[in-house]
Amino acid sequence: MNDFFIASNRVLKVDGFKVRQVLVKELDLFSEHASQVKSALKTENYSDEVLIKLFDSHAVAVLKSLSIVCCSTPENLLELKNEQIFMLVKAMLVVNHAYFKVDKRHRREEASNVDAESKWFDTFQTLISAGHSHESIMNMTYGAFTAYLKAAQKQYNMKLRAISNIIRCAQHADSKGFERFIDQLKI
Template structure:
């Protein structure tokens, strides 16, 4: 799924047993419900592909979580999904659609090494939200973002922050090494 698919909260329709089912992206305001079920699936899949064999193993090992995860992003209830699961191929098609539409959540990223400082002050969701708020996003807008859009906006804000730090570092260095006249000229150029 591309950036515009993520940012505009698009969905796809999957035809299963001649029924069109809309598969949506998970939104941040529903993330707590989603994550309790989907985290099990994410950990099971990790960096494996979404082959029929893997999906069969997944459903066998974690059927309740699979059903609950799909229910979060479709208009189907658990009973309808259980009936649909009787047709294994059609159900796998729906499950693949859920995994693809919500790829931003299910993609596997190797854990980064943490320093001792990071371990003592763990980041929370509030920290991530505050980071986006400081970048100009509104709390209600963040809650209505899809997880994929949230993830990409967060990465973009972090990249912007690093670029600003690099820029400020070069300004500080220039200011430190410039004489008063050169610094005044440099400062006037920054004003535009």
């Protein structure tokens, strides 16, 4: 899915079902079951064989995850044909790629002893500092959330780089040279 699909919170239609992106405010409910699906996949190859093994070993987790993003009940999903379920699962994995992608850096962070709750509040604070409100963050899709977080972190790093350059200029310039540099920064 492209950035505009993620940012505009679009859905993918499959056999009369709308497969949507999971919202940040639903992550606790979604990850309860989807984390089992994610750990069972270990690859971004969603072939039929992989999905059959996934469904055989984690059918309840797959159906509960699907029920959240399809706004349906697991019982209604069980009434579908296997091909339809596999098409919905593929759509769920593609639409929610930001959640299901295999991220090696993320695994290392999980292995550290950092409190998970404080990491969430830190990431929320990063987005709030970038101008987002708490309500808008909670209503973002997880894909949009991660994209905005990366952008805010990139912007913060660019500001640090600029400040570092100014400090270096101030340290090595004479007073007139630094005054000229500051004058150039004025709009």
